[in-house]
Amino acid sequence: MTANVSDSAPDADAIDRSRTVAVVGTGTMGQGIAQVALVAGHPVRLYDSAPGRAEEAVAALAARLDRLVEKGRMDRAERDGAVGRLHAAADPAELADAALVVEAIVENLAVKQQLFAELEKIVADDTLLATNTSSLSVTAIAGGLRLPGRFVGLHFFNPAPLLPLVEVVSGFATDAPAATRAYETAKSWGKTPVRCADTPGFIVNRVARPFYAEALRVYEEGAADPATIDAALRECGGFRMGPFELTDLIGQDVNEAVTRSVWDSFYQDPKFTPSLAQRRLVESARLGRKSGHGWFPYGEGAPAPAPHTAPHAEPPASVTVQGDLYQARDLVRRIEGSTVAVGFGDDAVPGYPGWIELPSGTRLFLADGTSADDAEMPVVHFDLALDFSTCERIVLAPAATVDDRSLQEAIGLFQAAGMKVSVIRDVPGMIVARTVAMLADFAFDAAARAVADADDIDTAMRLGVNYPRGPLAWGEEVGAHWVLETLSNLHEEYPTGRYAPSQALRRRVAAEQAAAEQAVAEEEATA
Numbered sequence: 001m002t003a004n005v006s007d008s009a010p011d012a013d014a015i016d017r018s019r020t021v022a023v024v025g026t027g028t029m030g031q032g033i034a035q036v037a038l039v040a041g042h043p044v045r046l047y048d049s050a051p052g053r054a055e056e057a058v059a060a061l062a063a064r065l066d067r068l069v070e071k072g073r074m075d076r077a078e079r080d081g082a083v084g085r086l087h088a089a090a091d092p093a094e095l096a097d098a099a100l101v102v103e104a105i106v107e108n109l110a111v112k113q114q115l116f117a118e119l120e121k122i123v124a125d126d127t128l129l130a131t132n133t134s135s136l137s138v139t140a141i142a143g144g145l146r147l148p149g150r151f152v153g154l155h156f157f158n159p160a161p162l163l164p165l166v167e168v169v170s171g172f173a174t175d176a177p178a179a180t181r182a183y184e185t186a187k188s189w190g191k192t193p194v195r196c197a198d199t200p201g202f203i204v205n206r207v208a209r210p211f212y213a214e215a216l217r218v219y220e221e222g223a224a225d226p227a228t229i230d231a232a233l234r235e236c237g238g239f240r241m242g243p244f245e246l247t248d249l250i251g252q253d254v255n256e257a258v259t260r261s262v263w264d265s266f267y268q269d270p271k272f273t274p275s276l277a278q279r280r281l282v283e284s285a286r287l288g289r290k291s292g293h294g295w296f297p298y299g300e301g302a303p304a305p306a307p308h309t310a311p312h313a314e315p316p317a318s319v320t321v322q323g324d325l326y327q328a329r330d331l332v333r334r335i336e337g338s339t340v341a342v343g344f345g346d347d348a349v350p351g352y353p354g355w356i357e358l359p360s361g362t363r364l365f366l367a368d369g370t371s372a373d374d375a376e377m378p379v380v381h382f383d384l385a386l387d388f389s390t391c392e393r394i395v396l397a398p399a400a401t402v403d404d405r406s407l408q409e410a411i412g413l414f415q416a417a418g419m420k421v422s423v424i425r426d427v428p429g430m431i432v433a434r435t436v437a438m439l440a441d442f443a444f445d446a447a448a449r450a451v452a453d454a455d456d457i458d459t460a461m462r463l464g465v466n467y468p469r470g471p472l473a474w475g476e477e478v479g480a481h482w483v484l485e486t487l488s489n490l491h492e493e494y495p496t497g498r499y500a501p502s503q504a505l506r507r508r509v510a511a512e513q514a515a516a517e518q519a520v521a522e523e524e525a526t527a
Helices: 028-039 052-072 076-084 109-120 175-188 210-221 224-237 243-250 252-265 277-285 326-335 404-416 430-446 454-464 471-478 480-493 505-527
Strands: 023-024 044-047 086-089 102-103 128-131 151-157 165-170 192-197 318-322 340-347 356-358 362-364 381-384 392-396 420-423
Touching: 023 028, 028 044, 028 052, 028 102, 028 151, 044 052, 052 076, 052 086, 076 086, 102 109, 102 480, 109 128, 128 165, 128 175, 151 175, 165 175, 165 454, 175 192, 192 454, 210 224, 210 243, 210 277, 210 362, 210 430, 224 243, 224 392, 224 420, 224 430, 243 252, 252 277, 326 340, 326 356, 326 362, 381 404, 392 404, 404 420, 430 471, 430 480, 430 505, 471 480, 480 505
Parallel strands: 023 044, 023 102, 044 086, 102 128, 128 151, 165 192, 318 340, 362 381, 392 420
Antiparallel strands: 151 165, 318 356, 356 362, 381 392
């Protein structure tokens, strides 16, 4: 029995498994979608405008199923039944009896519009039509159809047989029953569908932009190299892959095209501005793994990316914790478990972030979107971590006023607590902090604009791009107030509009503050 298909009875709104699913386009994604529908029990027809491609795809799918049998993930009888339901179509007319047609062809609006205009003349009026587009408007693709209400987006993620997420996109003219039918069908196939509105990038490609953009911005400012930025986001931020290695895997041309498409679709909003460094990489044909070189070299004998890691340094004998470190409280407990003695002072102002003070008087603050050089005293910023109690690496950014002895003590302190240390040039918001703040704000904004509900946004980001937390849950964890303060500080440092906090975030923080004040007033009234 295959693991990716639900054994439960399909929802009444799902397309019956006896009905045919047609897939137009037989590239990697088209074949993947066909495999998902086929393994779920549907008869499947594959069509491609290039002669012979559909037959080649049928053979390739049969070979994939053979490998599943070899791995023990599919019974031989199940494989034979699936292959018996799989057919190549030589002409679009052979798709006439399909209950669902999914398009997975070139990302070109005019070509897709022409395809669906032709399909609408062939299939029944109750056939569900779907596009797998990742960057074009679902509304625009359906714009010329006679029955645009039965048109939806079904955005699978590559590889479709393995990744569970499907974005079910309702265009402006999509009827609610059609969206529900698409949602329940994807669910019956063992997928995790999420509902979203037809907005540039849908959920994942909209909310994920800062993950790439902020890393590229830090690199362009010369604060850190790609390998160190990747290591920070993996080993400190908890992401499965860093943005540079991930875009090398995706393809620099593909990733940059999505970024540019979203930017253009939002009328060149500065929040989505593409990277000149990535543009130059694409222009030089360094597209990543597929070309043998991207941000990093690939191929036999290519060295593995090596992040900057500070050599061993002697820790201070003791440090003093002043005030509350809030998001970094677990860091204090981790240091207490090391060889460094920890004392506690009362110099911090209640309600404001505290710090760790070295014997030299140098202060270690959690990154908050300001520059360490702006402080009136020697300051070293340390980056945000997904979990300070377990993170493998910490990133430090010293102000120019920090002497080498104090910096070495700061390095030794974190090393004594069991962390590798990377030192980068002072840059507002550092790496993880600015990335998480931007992701959270993009998610708050998307929820407020009804792109999708909060649960679906977090589900999409966890399953679609393997984030360790949904950005809304992460924003709640670090606190909406911290997100607002960090972005406000970044906006002051870079007054371009890129970091301007969304109205959704501002309203969220204002509501939280009002609720807190009300609670205090009620407590005082009953005292």
